[in-house]
Amino acid sequence: xSSRHEPRRASLVExxxxxxIGATEKTAGGALEAxxxxxxxxxxxxxxxxxxxxxxxxxxxxxEGYHRYDPEYRWSPVDEKKIIRKLDRGNIxxxxxDNMLKDLKLNTNHYNTGMTIFYVSFLCAEIPSQLVxxxxxxxxxxxxxxxxxSLTACMQAFLKGKASFxxxxxxxxxxxxxxxxxxxxxxxxxxxxxxxxVRLSYFWVAYQSTQIISAFLAYGILRLRGHNGLExxxxxxxxxxxxxxxxxxxxxxxxxxxxxxxxxxxxxxxGWFNEHEEKVMVNxxxxxxxxxxxxxxxxxxxxxxxWACLSDYHLWPIYIIGLSWLIPNNPMQAYLTLQLRAVxxxxxxxxxxxxPAYALFIVQLLFWTWFSEKINQRFLIGLVSQIxxxxxxxxxxxxxxxxxxxxxxxxxxxxxxxPYAHAIIVAITSRNxxxxxxxxxxxxxYNMCVQASSIVAQNIYRDDDKPLYxxxxxxxxxxxxxxxxxxxxxxxxxxYQNKKRAKIWDAMxxxxxxxYLATTSDQGNKRLDFRxxx
Numbered sequence: 001x002s003s004r005h006e007p008r009r010a011s012l013v014e015x016x017x018x019x020x021i022g023a024t025e026k027t028a029g030g031a032l033e034a035x036x037x038x039x040x041x042x043x044x045x046x047x048x049x050x051x052x053x054x055x056x057x058x059x060x061x062x063x064e065g066y067h068r069y070d071p072e073y074r075w076s077p078v079d080e081k082k083i084i085r086k087l088d089r090g091n092i093x094x095x096x097x098d099n100m101l102k103d104l105k106l107n108t109n110h111y112n113t114g115m116t117i118f119y120v121s122f123l124c125a126e127i128p129s130q131l132v133x134x135x136x137x138x139x140x141x142x143x144x145x146x147x148x149x150s151l152t153a154c155m156q157a158f159l160k161g162k163a164s165f166x167x168x169x170x171x172x173x174x175x176x177x178x179x180x181x182x183x184x185x186x187x188x189x190x191x192x193x194x195x196x197x198v199r200l201s202y203f204w205v206a207y208q209s210t211q212i213i214s215a216f217l218a219y220g221i222l223r224l225r226g227h228n229g230l231e232x233x234x235x236x237x238x239x240x241x242x243x244x245x246x247x248x249x250x251x252x253x254x255x256x257x258x259x260x261x262x263x264x265x266x267x268x269x270x271g272w273f274n275e276h277e278e279k280v281m282v283n284x285x286x287x288x289x290x291x292x293x294x295x296x297x298x299x300x301x302x303x304x305x306x307w308a309c310l311s312d313y314h315l316w317p318i319y320i321i322g323l324s325w326l327i328p329n330n331p332m333q334a335y336l337t338l339q340l341r342a343v344x345x346x347x348x349x350x351x352x353x354x355x356p357a358y359a360l361f362i363v364q365l366l367f368w369t370w371f372s373e374k375i376n377q378r379f380l381i382g383l384v385s386q387i388x389x390x391x392x393x394x395x396x397x398x399x400x401x402x403x404x405x406x407x408x409x410x411x412x413x414x415x416x417x418x419p420y421a422h423a424i425i426v427a428i429t430s431r432n433x434x435x436x437x438x439x440x441x442x443x444x445x446y447n448m449c450v451q452a453s454s455i456v457a458q459n460i461y462r463d464d465d466k467p468l469y470x471x472x473x474x475x476x477x478x479x480x481x482x483x484x485x486x487x488x489x490x491x492x493x494x495x496y497q498n499k500k501r502a503k504i505w506d507a508m509x510x511x512x513x514x515x516y517l518a519t520t521s522d523q524g525n526k527r528l529d530f531r532x533x534x
Contacts, residue, residue, distance in 0.1 A: 058071075058290075059286060059290070059292075065258060065259065065260045065278075065281075065282035065285075065286075067260070068260055068275075068278045068279045068281075068282040068283070069282055069283065069286065070279060070283060071283070073279050073280075073283050075276075075279075075280045075284075079276075079277075079280055080280060080284060084191075084195065110162055110165070112458050112459050112461075112462075113166070114165050114166055114169045115169065115454075115458045116455050116458055116459065117166050117169045117170050117173065118169040118170070118172060118173040119173065119451045119452075119454045119455045119458065120173065120455060121169070121170045121171075121172075121173025121174045121177065122173035122174070122176055122177040122451045123173075123177065123448045123451040123452055123455075124173075124174070124177065125173065125174045125175070125176075125177025125178055126177045126178050126181065126444040126445070126447055126448045126451070127178075127441065127444045127445065127448070128177075128178070129141070129145075129177050129178020129179070129181070129182065129444070130178050130181050130182065130185070130440050130441065130443070130444040131306070131440075132178075133178065133181075133182045133185060133440075134185070134298075134440045135298065136298065137257050137298045138182045138183070138185055138186035138255075139186065139255040139256060139257045140252075141182055142179070142182050142183065142186065142251065142255065143248050143249070143251040143252040143255065145175055145176070145178070145179050145182070145248075146244060146245070146247060146248025146251060147245055147248035147249060148175045149172065149175045149176055149244060149248075150241050150242065150244040150245030150248055151241070151245065152168060152171045152172050152175060152241075153172065153237060153240070153241030153244065154237065154238050154241035154242060154245070155168060155241075156168050156234075156237040156241070157234040157237045157238040157241075158234075159234075177451075178444060178447075180203075180426070180443075180447055181440075181443035181444040181446075181447050183200075183203060184196075184200065184426055184427075184430055184439075184443045185430075185439065185440055185443065186255075187199055187200065188292065188430055188439065189258050189259065189285075189292075190259055190281070190285075191285075192284060192285060192288040192289070193288055193289055193427070193430075193431045193533070194288075194373055196427040196430065196431070197369050197372060197373060197423050197424050197426075197427040197428075198369050198370060198373065198423075200369075200423035200426055200427055201365050201366055201369035201370075201423040203423070204365055204420065204422065204423055205362050205365060205366060208358045208361050208362050208365070209358075209362065212355050212358045212359065253266040253267075254266065254267065256271075256272070257298070259273065259278060259281040259282065259285075260273075260278045260281075260282060289431075291434055291435045291436065291524055292436060305437045306441060308437070308438075309433075309437060309438045309440070309441035309442060309445075310441060310445065312433075312438060312442070312525070314432070314497070314525050314526075314532070315429065315432060315433065315438075315442050315445075315446075315525075317489070317490040317493050317494075318425065318428065318429050318432070318442075318446055318490065319445060319446055319449045320449075320486065320490075321379075321382070321425065321449075321483075321486055321487065321490060322425070322446045322447070322448075322449030322450045322452075322453065323449045323450075323452055323453050324453055324456075324479055324482065324483055324486065325382060325385070325386070325421075325425075325453070325483050325486070325487070326422070326450060326453055326454070326457070327453050327456060327457045327460070327476065327479050327483075328386065328389045328390075328393060328415075328476045328477075328479055328480040328483070329385075329389060329415055329416065329418050330453070330454055330457035330458070331457050331458070331460050331461045331469070331472060331476065332412055332415045332416055333416050335461055335469075336354055336357060336412055336416055337350050337351070337354060340353055340354070340409065340412070345405070345409075353409060356413050356417070357412070357413040357416035357417045358416075358417070359417070360413060360414070360416075360417025361416060361417040361418070361420060363417075364417060364418065364419045364420060365419075365420045365423065368381050368384065368385075368419045368420070368421060368424070369421075369423050369424055372421075372424045377534075378421075378424050378425070378428045378491075378533060378534060379428075379487045379488075379490050379491040379494075379534055380487070380491065381419070381421050381424055382421040382424065382425060382483075382487045383484060383487040383488065384419050384421075385418055385419040385420070385421050386480050386481075386483045386484045386487065387484070388418050388419050389415060389418055389476075389480050390477065390480050390481070390484075392411055392414050392415045393415070393473050393476050393477045393480060394477060395411055396408075396411050396412075396415070396468075396469075396470075396473045397470050397473035397474050397477065399411070399468070401468060422450075425446070426443065426446065426447075428533050428534075429442050429443055429446045430442070430443055431533050432494075432525060432532050432533060433524065433525065434523070434524025434525030434526070434527075434530055435523060435524035435525075437524075438524050438525070460472040460475055460476065490534070491534045494532040494533075494534035495534055497532055498531050498532055498534075501528050501529075501530070501531070502531075504528055505528045505529060513529075516528065517529075
């Protein structure tokens with residue numbers, strides 16, 4: 001764009017940020033021209049900035065996409081949508097239904113202990129895994145996790161009793177810990193903040209889809225009970241673990257380090273994107289959140305930076321939510337197959353009857369994640385998940401023992417298939433962190449809180465309370481009510497923080513803002529121009 005258009009362009013940028021014009025405008029010659037904007041609409045922006053202060057939001061020279069950074073680069077919305085579409089293309093529960101616990105001479109409490117060991121191990125591995133991932137790069141670390149998990153999962157086919165069951169649970173937790181935050185960090189290199197929740201929802205859709213596929217596979221594989229003297233659940237662990245290993249090996253060669261590093265022998269010598277597409281990807285990401293350019297994708301964290309992330313009190317409300325919001329649904333999700341067996345369904349009907357719960361889960365996950373970004377609300381959607389669960393828990397705590405098996409099944413399915421806001425909360429943790437350093441640790445720490453809640457949830461249904469677990473369900477009702485207050489309080493906290501900062505920032509002149517950006521030691525979500533999503 002010629003220099004004589006620069007004042008008008010700056011005006012267009014400001015107008016676009018406030019949502020008053022579209023993405024194209026006529027030039028002096030009358031032709032339509034795409035407008036390059038610095039940030040999305042004001043209500044979606046991570047930082048409240050303006051074109052005149054762009055130099056204070058530049059990425060560091062070592063940032064992997066620096067050679068494609070260009071604040072003046074222009075593209076059309078059609079170009080951006082094409083690139084997003086290009087990017088997007090890019091089992092113990094079944095074993096329980098086959099009498100695994102009985103074969104290993106274990107009861108419900110032993111199972112609880114084993115799962116507690118898994119979650120504690122998972123929790124302990126979260127932050128170390130993230131630190132390794134940040135140093136090596138998630139494109140290298142994620143495949144290592146997958147293959148290691150596969151080998152251990154296959155070894156479950158050789159379980160002999162309580163000790164081996166506990167050891168395998170521990171190893172699986174250590175290997176799996178950090179996997180989700182690693183994926184979040186990796187996806188944040190490619191997607192804008194508002195796009196991340198939906199893409200994360202695809203991750204959990206894939207996970208739940210494997211549950212459905214596993215149920216069908218289990219229906220056939222568990223019929224191998226007695227073949228070569230092995231129980232069906234041993235065949236299940238061996239074969240499904242092998243499949244994950246093959247996918248992990250393929251991912252070693254498939255995952256690129258970043259949008260500008262896709263060329264390789266296996267991905268093609270020209271990579272996935274041409275120069276224009278790489279420029280669009282880098283600049284749209286940085287205009288959405290300039291903090292993503294403050295570290296290289298293989299740059300580790302110092303202890304000082306790590307401690308600063310842990311002590312960031314602005315993220316504590318999200319961590320507190322992570323400690324409890326999934327507890328009302330977790331026990332039923334873990335015990336669905338045991339519950340169905342307890343009320344009289346056989347092994348094969350039990351596996352097939354879990355499918356509606358997972359299908360409902362997928363539908364709710366996709367809808368509420370999409371709806372969250374549509375109405376620009378996050379914590380209120382989390383509140384919906386608790387409102388959904390409360391009447392179901394009350395019904396489960398009161399249902400007569402002689403009630404129809406199908407009535408119990410329907411309540412169980414509805415509870416497992418609840419509005420799952422995890423993708424929304426994970427994404428808002430990443431977004432509200434404000435820097436790549438904080439994002440790396442915050443995602444892991446939030447997930448640690450979720451795993452801690454899983455430890456609590458895993459011990460609410462006890463052996464002396466089965467098969468209806470009335471005492472456990474009454475406890476879940478209380479936790480559900482607490483969560484409702486928590487979601488409302490967290491939203492109010494972030495609204496207050498934004499209002500307080502906006503009052504100070506809006507009162508400053510352009511010169512005062514420039515002086516602040518040039519001299520401040522505030523970083524990430526501590527800066528006056530940062531706005532929390534809620």
